[in-house]
Amino acid sequence: MIDLENSPAPDDMFSVGNAFWVLITGNYVFIGTEYVEEQQVIMTKEQLLYVLEQYKAFLEGDYNDPNNPPDPIDVEFIAEGQEAIDIYNGLPNSHLVPYAC
Structure with missing residues (x-):
């Protein structure tokens, strides 16, 4: 797993x-796709790490057991869709969402 908090990634x-x-x-992460505007979000690194920890717990469980269904993954984000693009593009030092320019 990537240590996002301490990642050397610029x-x-x-x-x-x-x-x-x-x-x-x-501290902001934009996740998006070129094809579906509604499927874009902006979140903090902490929010992303929280989602990834929940996903890791899901993968470690027995999600095929009908008597013990997995907990839903709780996803929090700041904004979605065009609003997420606008917020990300407005960040200082943002290099803009390439497909939205």
């Missing part, structure tokens, strides 16, 4: 693949 583009983008500037 602010900027953190990961790209199949039209999905993860951009980090300061």
Whole structure:
């Protein structure tokens, strides 16, 4: 697992693949796709780490057991859709969402 809090990754583009983008500037993480505007979010690094910890617990459980269904994953974010793009693009030192320019 990546230690995001102590990652040597610079602010900027953190990961790209199949039209999905993860951009980090300061304490903010933008996750988006080029194809579905509603499926873009901006969150803090802490919010992302919280989601990843819950996902890790899900993967470690027996999610195929119908008598013990997994807990839902609680996802918090600052904004979604065009609002997330606008907030990210307005951050100091942001290099902008490439497909929204």
